[in-house]
Amino acid sequence: xxxxxxxxxxxxxxxxxxxxxxxxxxxxxxxxxxxxxxxxxxxxxxxxxxxxxxxxxxxxxxxxxxxxxxxxxxxxxxxxxxxxxxxxxxxxxxxxxxxxxxxxxxxxxxxxxxxxxxxxxxxxxxxxxxxxxxxxxxxxxxxxxxxxxxxxxxxxxxxxxxxxxxxxxxxxxxxxxxxxxxxxxxxxxxxxxxxxxxxxxxxxxxxxxxxxxxxxxxxxxxxxxxxxxxxxxxxxxxxxxxxxxxxxxxxxxxxxxxxxxxxxxxxxxxxxxxxxxxxxxxxxxxxxxxxxxxxxxxxxxxxxxxxxxxxxxxxxxxxxxxxxxxxxxxxxxxxxxxxxxxxxxxxxxxxxxxxxxxxxxxxx
Amino acid sequence: xxxxxxxxxxxxxxxxxxxxxxxxxxxxxxxxxxxxxxxxxxxxxxxxxxxxxxxxxxxxxxxxxxxxxxxxxxxxxxxxxxxxxxxxxxxxxxxxxxxxxxxxxxxxxxxxxxxxxxxxxxxxxxxxxxxxxxxxxxxxxxxxxxxxxxxxxxxxxxxxxxxxxxxxxxxxxxxxxxxxxxxxxxxxxxxxxxxxxxxxxxxxxxxxxxxxxxxxxxxxxxxxxxxxxxxxxxxxxxxxxxxxxxxxxxxxxxxxxxxxxxxxxxxxxxxxxxxxxxxxxxxxxxx
Numbered sequence: 001x002x003x004x005x006x007x008x009x010x011x012x013x014x015x016x017x018x019x020x021x022x023x024x025x026x027x028x029x030x031x032x033x034x035x036x037x038x039x040x041x042x043x044x045x046x047x048x049x050x051x052x053x054x055x056x057x058x059x060x061x062x063x064x065x066x067x068x069x070x071x072x073x074x075x076x077x078x079x080x081x082x083x084x085x086x087x088x089x090x091x092x093x094x095x096x097x098x099x100x101x102x103x104x105x106x107x108x109x110x111x112x113x114x115x116x117x118x119x120x121x122x123x124x125x126x127x128x129x130x131x132x133x134x135x136x137x138x139x140x141x142x143x144x145x146x147x148x149x150x151x152x153x154x155x156x157x158x159x160x161x162x163x164x165x166x167x168x169x170x171x172x173x174x175x176x177x178x179x180x181x182x183x184x185x186x187x188x189x190x191x192x193x194x195x196x197x198x199x200x201x202x203x204x205x206x207x208x209x210x211x212x213x214x215x216x217x218x219x220x221x222x223x224x225x226x227x228x229x230x231x232x233x234x235x236x237x238x239x240x241x242x243x244x245x246x247x248x249x250x251x252x253x254x255x256x257x258x259x260x261x262x263x264x265x266x267x268x269x270x271x272x273x274x275x276x277x278x279x280x281x282x283x284x285x286x287x288x289x290x291x292x293x294x295x296x297x298x299x300x301x302x303x304x305x306x307x308x309x310x311x312x313x314x315x316x317x318x319x320x321x322x323x324x325x326x327x328x329x330x331x332x333x334x335x336x337x338x339x340x341x342x343x344x345x346x347x348x349x350x351x352x353x354x355x356x357x358x359x360x361x362x363x364x
Numbered sequence: 365x366x367x368x369x370x371x372x373x374x375x376x377x378x379x380x381x382x383x384x385x386x387x388x389x390x391x392x393x394x395x396x397x398x399x400x401x402x403x404x405x406x407x408x409x410x411x412x413x414x415x416x417x418x419x420x421x422x423x424x425x426x427x428x429x430x431x432x433x434x435x436x437x438x439x440x441x442x443x444x445x446x447x448x449x450x451x452x453x454x455x456x457x458x459x460x461x462x463x464x465x466x467x468x469x470x471x472x473x474x475x476x477x478x479x480x481x482x483x484x485x486x487x488x489x490x491x492x493x494x495x496x497x498x499x500x501x502x503x504x505x506x507x508x509x510x511x512x513x514x515x516x517x518x519x520x521x522x523x524x525x526x527x528x529x530x531x532x533x534x535x536x537x538x539x540x541x542x543x544x545x546x547x548x549x550x551x552x553x554x555x556x557x558x559x560x561x562x563x564x565x566x567x568x569x570x571x572x573x574x575x576x577x578x579x580x581x582x583x584x585x586x587x588x589x590x591x592x593x594x595x596x597x598x599x600x601x602x603x604x605x606x607x608x609x610x611x612x613x614x615x616x617x618x619x620x621x622x623x624x625x626x627x628x629x630x631x632x633x634x635x636x637x638x639x640x641x642x643x644x645x646x647x648x649x650x651x
Contacts, residue, residue: 054557074561084550086557090575101562144557151561 002029002187003077005050007058010043012211019045019058021293023210032181032188033216034198037208038234043191046208047157050189052076065157078155083163085140087132093119093143094128100151118146121180139167145177149184156188163198174201193271195235199223207231212216225261229342232273239312240281240345243272250341253307253334260338270341278335279314281305281324287331296321307332406627413624423622432621438610444522445606446592449530450585453538456531458581459544462573463550479539482532487597494529495602523604530592537587543579580638590633 019042021027027033035043048054049061052073060069068076078194087096094115119125122142132140141161148156158177159299162170178201181188192198198205199219206216207230215227226232243252247269250259252272264270281291281303292311293304301321303314312332316324324330413425431436442565464471482490498518505511517524551573558572579636596608605613607629615622 051556051560053559073556074562074564076560078555078560080560081558083555084553085552086553088557088572088576089549090578099558099563103562103567120511147557147561 002185003064004029004062005155005189006062007046007049007059007143007189008044008062010049010056010061011058012042012049012054012056018042018211020049022059023208024214025213025216027118027187027189029187029294030185031203032190032201034190034192034202034205035208036192036195036205036235037214039193041191041208042194042211044159045189045211047080047159047191049191050076050155051078051080059111064226071105077151077153079151079153079155080157080159081141081161083160085132085137085144085164087140087143087147089132090232091131091133092128093124093130093132094140096132096143097146104151105314114150115146118150119143121149122146123176136169138173139317141165142176143175144322149186156186156189157200158188158190160191160193162193162194162267163194166248170197177201185319198234205235207234209234226273226340227261229273232340232342237313239273239274239276240271240342241312242300243270243341244268245270245341250339252339253332255334257334257336258338259341261340264339264343269344271344273340273342274312274334276302276313276315278337279305279312280335281314281316281330282333283323283328284331285329287329289330289332290331291324291326291328293323294321294326305330305332334336360362366407368580374512384564402467407621407629409627413620418618425618425620426628428618428621429625430623431626432614432618433615434610435625438605438607441522441605442593442607445530446524446589448524448527449534449592450588451529453531453588454581454584455533456597458574458577459569461539461546462551462569465546466555476539476543479535481536483536485535485622487595490529490532490600491598491601494525494598498525498602502530523602525602526604526606529598530588530595532599533595534588537591538584541580541584541587542577545577545583548580549576573584575587586637586640589636593629593633 005027007023007025007154010020012018012020013048017040019040021042023042023046025033025046035046037043049056049069050063052071053070056069058068062068063077082138087093088099091099097115097118098106098111103113106114116125117130119128122145124139124146125141127135127143129141132143135143141164160171161177165173174197179188190198190202199222202219203221205218205222207214207222209230213232215222217225219334222231222235226235242251243250245259245263247257248259248263250270250272252274257272273315276283278302281289289305289307292306295302299318300315301317301318301324303324305312305314314332414423415421460475464475483494500516501514505514517528553569554572554576558568563571594608595606596612597607600609600612611622611625613627614625
């Protein structure tokens with residue numbers, strides 16, 4: 001039932017914008033891969049190439065090694081869930097789920113049984129008679145998921161299926177999608193611009209930028225060891241703190257930390273990339289830094305700390321937020337662990353980090 | 365959030381208690397004026413059709429309609445023309461609008477202008493143009509097979525040329541109606557969802573698009589029907605005896621009868637409207 005999917009040198013240009021610029025990616029059978037990137041990075045275009053709604057200008061899409069690039073959309077074996085509500089408004093839930101079976105002329109009794117089975121699977125067994133406009137957004141997307149699975153496709157395509165839902169439903173539904181996906185073992189491509197969503201459900205996360213693959217790896221690897229500064233910035237938040245290289249170590253904020261990954265050869269003056277949660281803040285009256293702002297997020301709080309010319313972001317546990325109110329003098333240290341370094345950016349490096357703070361989830 | 369919501373909601377609840385009288389008065393006034401404007405001529409017509417000084421009150425004009433010479437044929441002709449016009453105009457506009465929406469959104473404004481254009485051309489100009497072409501055509505086309513076509517479309521019993529003219533006249537109304545319907549649904553997503561589930565293009569159009577445009581299509585059909593049943597200028601000047609032409613002809617000989625027919629046709633159209641709008645809004649399960 002499950003299949004591998006391969007993008008081979010995929011290229012697609014719309015007028016003056018290049019949506020896909022030679023995308024190469026192989027997705028293993030049964031894997032859930034998240035295509036992550038800012039809007040306009042080509043992730044949706046890539047998905048639509050698998051569904052058959054876009055024809056690439058160059059390159060090929062292979063499913064189980066078979067080239068399907070030229071196959072019409074209605075003869076492909078991929079179920080899709082759309083970003084906007086896509087249920088047929090004139091049909092009730094059962095007929096929506098059974099639509100694909102009806103197209104294939106499956107007898108009514110059989111397709112109704114299958115629809116009931118699928119509605120059970122997505123947790124809506126009693127909603128068969130309802131019409132789409134009588135249901136909430138989350139319920140509609142569940143039905144859309146059941147509908148996409150009705151034909152037992154070998155590939156499941158999810159085009160930002162949760163972006164129109166509110167935060168709580170989004171979290172429960174994404175967990176449910178993951179549970180279903182594992183249960184059915186279906187190869188799934190999940191397009192999203194929400195890095196938290198991507199990191200939490202995917203086997204592998206593929207970060208796209210301007211139609212190219214920046215990095216593809218397990219969520220922890222993409223987060224901990226971003227292979228490019230773009231990935232570092234896009235997935236989570238990064239502080240850029242000036243440091244000085246000496247061999248395989250770097251001196252930053254008076255601490256000597258081992259360097260992980262490649263080292264820029266041009267200069268020993270570098271930017272050290274530090275996650276906010278690796279910046280430790282302790283109140284001290286003679287500390288050199290001062291907290292200028294704090295935004296509370298429940299389980300954690302993000303602090304903006306002024307350190308001379310530099311501004312750094314620090315994440316502290318939520319219960320520390322009271323103790324670390326704006327205006328508090330603090331001392332700053334870094335967690336002792338290997339760090340990534342990047343070439344020194346010409347602009348004031350810290351500005352880049354603080355610009356991100358207005359955008360907590362890193363959504364763009 | 366919890367603390368804020370009630371404060372925001374209260375002002376919305378209070379004002380209706382203080383302000384209800386004024387809108388009611390205005391509503392009544394507007395309704396009354398509209399009612400006078402529409403009902404007085406209707407009432408007067410009705411009175412004229414049932415009362416005259418010699419005979420007093422009598423419904424005989426209504427009974428005479430069905431035996432009047434030419435009523436049946438002209439009515440059937442107009443209905444047939446209406447059906448043909450509806451089929452043709454929907455067959456032209458619906459696929460064109462779908463195609464523009466799905467694959468060439470940039471052509472949307474062009475299509476809109478083309479479809480709205482007939483509104484600014486007065487029917488009299490239009491018919492002058494048509495009759496000119498019909499008169500000149502035979503001279504130039506005498507040697508070609510098109511000559512036969514030109515004669516055939518002017519057939520007395522079913523003048524196709526009128527259907528063609530009415531299609532043009534109906535375009536703006538049909539376009540507006542379908543456009544409103546297409547705006548209400550996310551056509552692209554519905555089409556893609558259906559394609560993704562294995563539906564062929566005809567299946568997409570007949571099982572997905574048309575059922576969801578039922579109200580819009582009913583509206584477009586109704587407007588076209590009303591237009592064809594009421595169009596006088598073109599039919600009269602081209603010399604065909606459609607229903608409105610017959611009404612005008614008969615009014616010279618029997619004034620009461622022609623008014624009775626007008627009222628009856630008004631009622632007929634009104635009933636059709638009721639029927640179509642209830643059919644359009646009904647939801648049903650199809651599988």
